[in-house]
Amino acid sequence: MTQFKPGSRIRSAVCDTEVMVIAAPDSDAQLTCGGAPMHALDADPPAGAALDADAAEGTQLGKRYVNEAGDIELLCTKPGKGTLAAGGTALTVKGAKPLPASD
Amino acid sequence: MLLEMAAQGFGPRVAVQNGEDRLTYQELFDAAGVAADEIRASGAKHVALLDVSSLAVPVALFASAWAGVPFAPLNYRLSGDELDALLARVEPAFLVTDGERAGTLAGKASVVRSREDFLAGARSGAQTEPSWGMDPDEISILLFTSGTTGAPKAAVLRHQHLVSYILGSVEFGAAEAEDAALVSVPPYHIAGMASVLSSLYSGRRIVQLPAFSAEEWLRLARSEAVTNAFVVPTMLSRVVDALEESASADLPALRALSYGGGKMPLPVIERAMKLFPDTSFTNAYGLTETSSTVTLLGPDDHREAAASDDEKVRQRLVSVGRALPTVEIEIRDDEGRALPAGERGEIHVRGEQVSGEYLGRGSMLTDDGWFPTRDGGWLDDAGYLFLEGRVDDVIVKGGENMSPGEIEDVLLEHADVRDAAVVGVPDEEWGEAVAAAVVLRKGATADEDALKEWVKRHLRSSRVPSHIAFRDELPYNETGKLLRRVVRAEFAEGS
Numbered sequence: 001m002t003q004f005k006p007g008s009r010i011r012s013a014v015c016d017t018e019v020m021v022i023a024a025p026d027s028d029a030q031l032t033c034g035g036a037p038m039h040a041l042d043a044d045p046p047a048g049a050a051l052d053a054d055a056a057e058g059t060q061l062g063k064r065y066v067n068e069a070g071d072i073e074l075l076c077t078k079p080g081k082g083t084l085a086a087g088g089t090a091l092t093v094k095g096a097k098p099l100p101a102s103d
Numbered sequence: 104m105l106l107e108m109a110a111q112g113f114g115p116r117v118a119v120q121n122g123e124d125r126l127t128y129q130e131l132f133d134a135a136g137v138a139a140d141e142i143r144a145s146g147a148k149h150v151a152l153l154d155v156s157s158l159a160v161p162v163a164l165f166a167s168a169w170a171g172v173p174f175a176p177l178n179y180r181l182s183g184d185e186l187d188a189l190l191a192r193v194e195p196a197f198l199v200t201d202g203e204r205a206g207t208l209a210g211k212a213s214v215v216r217s218r219e220d221f222l223a224g225a226r227s228g229a230q231t232e233p234s235w236g237m238d239p240d241e242i243s244i245l246l247f248t249s250g251t252t253g254a255p256k257a258a259v260l261r262h263q264h265l266v267s268y269i270l271g272s273v274e275f276g277a278a279e280a281e282d283a284a285l286v287s288v289p290p291y292h293i294a295g296m297a298s299v300l301s302s303l304y305s306g307r308r309i310v311q312l313p314a315f316s317a318e319e320w321l322r323l324a325r326s327e328a329v330t331n332a333f334v335v336p337t338m339l340s341r342v343v344d345a346l347e348e349s350a351s352a353d354l355p356a357l358r359a360l361s362y363g364g365g366k367m368p369l370p371v372i373e374r375a376m377k378l379f380p381d382t383s384f385t386n387a388y389g390l391t392e393t394s395s396t397v398t399l400l401g402p403d404d405h406r407e408a409a410a411s412d413d414e415k416v417r418q419r420l421v422s423v424g425r426a427l428p429t430v431e432i433e434i435r436d437d438e439g440r441a442l443p444a445g446e447r448g449e450i451h452v453r454g455e456q457v458s459g460e461y462l463g464r465g466s467m468l469t470d471d472g473w474f475p476t477r478d479g480g481w482l483d484d485a486g487y488l489f490l491e492g493r494v495d496d497v498i499v500k501g502g503e504n505m506s507p508g509e510i511e512d513v514l515l516e517h518a519d520v521r522d523a524a525v526v527g528v529p530d531e532e533w534g535e536a537v538a539a540a541v542v543l544r545k546g547a548t549a550d551e552d553a554l555k556e557w558v559k560r561h562l563r564s565s566r567v568p569s570h571i572a573f574r575d576e577l578p579y580n581e582t583g584k585l586l587r588r589v590v591r592a593e594f595a596e597g598s
Contacts, residue, residue: 007264100361
């Protein structure tokens with residue numbers, strides 16, 4: 001299983017989705033997008049992976065995706081067709097708490 | 104990375120404009136890519152900028168990140184030995200400066216480009232890489248602190264700090280298409296850097312004002328239908344003065360006005376809130392070392408405080424608000440022990456955006472991750488933070504500690520006083536004595552005795568200044584920070 005440290009950028013093997021890892025515990029479940037394991041931005045995508053039709057809800061630019069426990073958080077830096085998931089459970093969009101602009 | 108997202112999200116929108124000249128998000132992204140190639144090819148280890156605000160600022164900032172070298176914006180007022188010393192510290196550097204200095208500084212940096220040449224090159228080329236990696240541990244920005252007390256230190260902000268700050272405080276693409284931010288703080292100030300990042304990540308158009316004057320600020324705010332602006336207290340004070348004759352400021356588009364970077368006198372913010380009744384005010388407190396803002400006094404806090412009959416709540420108008428959700432604040436005593444609400448001590452800050460590191464000196468963070476700010480202050484029961492000036496400015500008179508800010512506030516409430524600065528001066532009997540430099544309003548008649556009596560009536564008699572000197576102006580640096588060492592030096596010279 002591949003570990004990604006906070007700050008690293010990873011991409012989907014089956015769609016255009018790219019994310020930056022904001023939080024991920026050492027013992028995290030495997031991160032997938034569109035049903036396939038994600039990989040480092042500069043690594044070659046594994047051959048033969050295809051988008052799983054059951055994991056194709058899509059990702060939105062600039063949204064943050066979290067698991068229920070709140071210890072995994074990904075920032076979508078490029079949108080795509082797949083669904084982000086950790087250990088087989090889909091991540092959900094984190095609600096925005098707007099702050100007044102300060103600068 | 105932040106710009107890469109913004110270019111995808113709102114490519115055709117105007118990202119930044121300076122006079123008639125402008126760049127869309129896509130154009131800014133492309134120009135930064137071209138400039139990054141040039142910087143990489145030059146072998147420079149830093150990108151230095153010695154200039155006022157221009158389109159070259161965001162291009163150079165993002166190109167540095169893309170090329171993987173720190174961006175060091177320098178104070179454009181520097182010259183001579185001071186400037187040479189800073190340039191020597193960032194060698195080998197890729198220097199962007201104004202046309203005139205591009206000639207005179209040739210040879211002082213590995214590469215010297217005028218702002219115009221740099222921009223023209225960046226806009227005409229074709230970028231070669233569609234995306235860029237970013238090591239969160241690398242240095243993003245080196246900011247030489249204003250050095251109000253001595254030689255400038257280089258504060259280190261790494262990508263992880265700035266990204267934490269932006270993600271913690273700005274929602275991507277939250278701005279409306281017509282939103283515009285008027286940026287009048289200089290690029291070498293943390294607020295200048297933060298405003299570029301925050302505005303672009305939210306999708307706001309940046310309107311640059313390179314040389315602040317109240318008249319020009321008001322003109323641009325009206326002609327560009329500016330919706331958001333950040334000012335330092337001195338700027339707001341001048342804008343309010345310029346509007347003195349008007350009943351209202353007549354800026355219908357201005358939704359939000361934020362201020363910070365120095366202590367805001369109560370009379371100025373009260374007058375501003377009357378002049379801009381439909382504008383939301385936000386007070387932000389932060390330091391270079393903490394990647395800008397760590398506490399906010401938001402629009403609701405302002406309204407609630409101004410309308411309250413409860414003295415404790417109304418007092419919050421002069422506080423800097425509460426910590427961001429991603430930041431912790433603690434007040435500690437001289438021994439590093441945490442103090443309860445209401446007690447004065449040194450402000451400590453902790454959070455992922457907090458760097459607290461200086462080049463060549465390492466991290467100033469405590470073992471448990473707190474940054475000692477050297478700012479004095481206290482928290483009220485609800486977590487509102489009140490600043491009490493720099494810890495080093497505290498006056499110790501006969502064993503009693505007193506904060507200059509407390510005495511200045513009382514002086515400023517006197518109808519005849521336009522500005523006031525209080526410092527400690529050496530005193531044989533007490534160790535230190537209180538001295539006040541005061542600027543009177545035009546036609547005012549208050550004399551030394553009247554002001555002493557005023558302070559005595561509002562504070563303890565120990566706070567009454569032993570010396571009061573009248574001045575035409577007080578010494579501020581260009582970002583609105585009072586230069587206390589200059590005030591002290593003037594008293595020492597007996598002038």
